[in-house]
Amino acid sequence: MNIEEVREYCLSIKGAEECFPxxxxxxxxxxxxxxxxxxxxxxQDDGFRVNLKCDPDKAVELREKYESVIPGYHSNKKYWNTIYIDGDMPDSEIKAWIRHSVDEVIKKLPKKKQEEYAAMKNE
Incomplete structure (x- = not known):
C-alpha cells in the first residue's frame, strides 16, 4: 500500500475522521x-509507516511474523504497533489490522457509545 491508499482505507471506516492534533x-x-x-x-529514510492500536498478545505475534512491524513509535508499545506500509506485510493484512485497531478502540468505549457506533450507518 502507499500512503494515500492507507489514508483512503482509514477514511472508509464507518464514522472515521481525520485531524492534525x-x-x-x-x-x-x-x-x-x-x-x-x-x-x-x-x-522517513526507512519509508512510510502507520501506527495502529493492537491487542497486546497479537501485537507481539505481528512483530515476530513481520520484519515491517515494530513496537509503536512514540506510543505505548504494549498496545500500539508501527507498520512500514511498503514492507513485507501484504496490503490485505494491513487493511485487516486497521480494522482490528478500530475494533480495539470500539470495545474500550462505554456500552452506550458502543451501541451508538453499532447503530451508525456507513457513509
Missing amino acids: FDDTTIVFKVMGKMFAYMGLER
Missing part, C-alpha cells in the same frame, strides 16, 4: 473521538 505532518484517524491510527505524511 499534533502538528501539520502527522495525520490522525479517529472513530467516536478516539484515535485508531496515525501516520506521518513525510517519508
Whole structure:
C-alpha cells in the first residue's frame, strides 16, 4: 500500500475522521473521538509507516511474523504497533489490522457509545 491508499482505507471506516492534533505532518484517524491510527505524511529514510492500536498478545505475534512491524513509535508499545506500509506485510493484512485497531478502540468505549457506533450507518 502507499500512503494515500492507507489514508483512503482509514477514511472508509464507518464514522472515521481525520485531524492534525499534533502538528501539520502527522495525520490522525479517529472513530467516536478516539484515535485508531496515525501516520506521518513525510517519508522517513526507512519509508512510510502507520501506527495502529493492537491487542497486546497479537501485537507481539505481528512483530515476530513481520520484519515491517515494530513496537509503536512514540506510543505505548504494549498496545500500539508501527507498520512500514511498503514492507513485507501484504496490503490485505494491513487493511485487516486497521480494522482490528478500530475494533480495539470500539470495545474500550462505554456500552452506550458502543451501541451508538453499532447503530451508525456507513457513509
